Amino acid sequence: MQINVAQLLRASIGSVRDYEIKQVIEITGDGVNSMVEGSVRLLRTNRSILVKGALGTGVELTCSRCLGPFECPLKVNLEEEYYPTADVDTGVAIPVPDEPGSFTIDENHILDLTEAVRQYALLAVPMKPLCKEDCAGLCPFCGHNLNTGPCGCSSRRTGPRWVELSKLKKEKGK
Numbered sequence: 001m002q003i004n005v006a007q008l009l010r011a012s013i014g015s016v017r018d019y020e021i022k023q024v025i026e027i028t029g030d031g032v033n034s035m036v037e038g039s040v041r042l043l044r045t046n047r048s049i050l051v052k053g054a055l056g057t058g059v060e061l062t063c064s065r066c067l068g069p070f071e072c073p074l075k076v077n078l079e080e081e082y083y084p085t086a087d088v089d090t091g092v093a094i095p096v097p098d099e100p101g102s103f104t105i106d107e108n109h110i111l112d113l114t115e116a117v118r119q120y121a122l123l124a125v126p127m128k129p130l131c132k133e134d135c136a137g138l139c140p141f142c143g144h145n146l147n148t149g150p151c152g153c154s155s156r157r158t159g160p161r162w163v164e165l166s167k168l169k170k171e172k173g174k
């Protein structure tokens, strides 16, 4: 996800460039690739290039209720400043701000979005992911995934009791 920003670094402050992104990166670090798609806007500021992006991607997660794997869509709203490390005309090194985790543009004026997108995507991963909002979960008795239909426990364990209750009610009513 690399963008050559040499031209933009030479442009006047306030200049913008828009880019469409469609690229596969590794987000969770387990060898699984995710497609990242969306648009980014690069703005030349007096000291940096400000990147704003609205991107979408997805990661494979395990549902916290039914323990099934599912593809979780993620929205990535990126906003980061990238600091140049070399003067675009002279090549002279530019000291970068002493802020931990700040992103830089390399000496060849390549701005690489990959790491920022990866970090933002990880932050967007839900703490208790659900494969769907109304995931039925697992049967507490037999462990059957109730999203795929009833397991039979419901009729064995709760069904008969209800039948007896309704019988009792009927008898009382006599």
Ligand SMILES: [Zn+2]
Binding pocket: 063, 064, 065, 066, 067, 068, 130, 131, 132, 135, 136, 137
């Ligand atoms: Zn689920």
Ligand SMILES: [Zn+2]
Binding pocket: 139, 140, 141, 142, 143, 144, 151, 152, 153, 154
């Ligand atoms: Zn069951």
